Amino acid sequence: xxxxxxxxxxxxxxxxxxxxxxxxxxxxxxxxxxxxxxxxxxxxxxxxxxxxxxxxxxxxxxxxxxxxxxxxxxxxxxxxxxxxxxxxxxxxxxxxxxxxxxxxxxxxxxxxx
Amino acid sequence: xxxxxxxxxxxxxxxxxxxxxxxxxxxxxxxxxxxxxxxxxxxxxxxxxxxxxxxxxxxxxxxxxxxxxxxxxxxxxxxxxxxxxxxxxxxxxxxxxxxxxxxxxxxxxxxxxxxx
Numbered sequence: 001x002x003x004x005x006x007x008x009x010x011x012x013x014x015x016x017x018x019x020x021x022x023x024x025x026x027x028x029x030x031x032x033x034x035x036x037x038x039x040x041x042x043x044x045x046x047x048x049x050x051x052x053x054x055x056x057x058x059x060x061x062x063x064x065x066x067x068x069x070x071x072x073x074x075x076x077x078x079x080x081x082x083x084x085x086x087x088x089x090x091x092x093x094x095x096x097x098x099x100x101x102x103x104x105x106x107x108x109x110x111x112x113x
Numbered sequence: 114x115x116x117x118x119x120x121x122x123x124x125x126x127x128x129x130x131x132x133x134x135x136x137x138x139x140x141x142x143x144x145x146x147x148x149x150x151x152x153x154x155x156x157x158x159x160x161x162x163x164x165x166x167x168x169x170x171x172x173x174x175x176x177x178x179x180x181x182x183x184x185x186x187x188x189x190x191x192x193x194x195x196x197x198x199x200x201x202x203x204x205x206x207x208x209x210x211x212x213x214x215x216x217x218x219x220x221x222x223x224x225x226x227x228x229x
Contacts, residue, residue, distance in 0.1 A: 006155075042223070043221050044220040046217045046218075052215075094215075100171065
């Protein structure tokens with residue numbers, strides 16, 4: 001079955017600095033990849049997704065991610081962090097032959113003023 | 114507005130009792146999911162359903178049960194057999210049923226269950 005590993009349970013950056021959240025996946029078939037954001041006591045909201053086509057995917061709030069098949073990675077980046085970006089971020093993967101989505105353990109992003 | 118509604122937002126249960134968490138969606142989605150979230154462990158799949166009257170176990174189904182009698186509803190029962198039920202439970206849905214996985218999942222706001 002597919003799986004996801006998120007490197008770093010906590011990431012702290014200064015406001016205005018680059019945000020980099022790491023995600024590696026395992027899948028037996030070409031994967032579909034997602035990044036979600038969760039604010040405290042809320043559900044998850046989709047930031048961006050990769051299905052097919054262009055490997056650099058742009059999402060909401062200035063985030064983007066690049067699918068690298070050779071590295072089995074789908075890292076999330078944002079050039080300049082805002083205080084409002086502080087939240088927990090989840091990488092997820094699903095496969096083409098079923099419909100269950102598997103999530104990583106999450107990375108909590110803290111933004112310092 | 115279309116969306117997923119989970120109720121209640123907070124739920125307290127005595128040990129040994131069964132309790133049912135509600136999940137309703139009006140997005141006309143075929144697939145629905147239940148996840149459990151614990152600090153530091155991310156989301157773990159409990160059950161999912163790709164179509165009415167059909168559902169499959171996820172990674173941590175023991176102590177839980179579900180039904181899918183209607184397309185819009187996917188209730189989760191936490192039974193007394195679940196040894197550590199205190200957690201945040203999230204319901205989600207996605208458009209396609211079997212055979213295609215590129216669609217995103219839409220999430221409800223969650224139910225926080227506490228055993229007292």
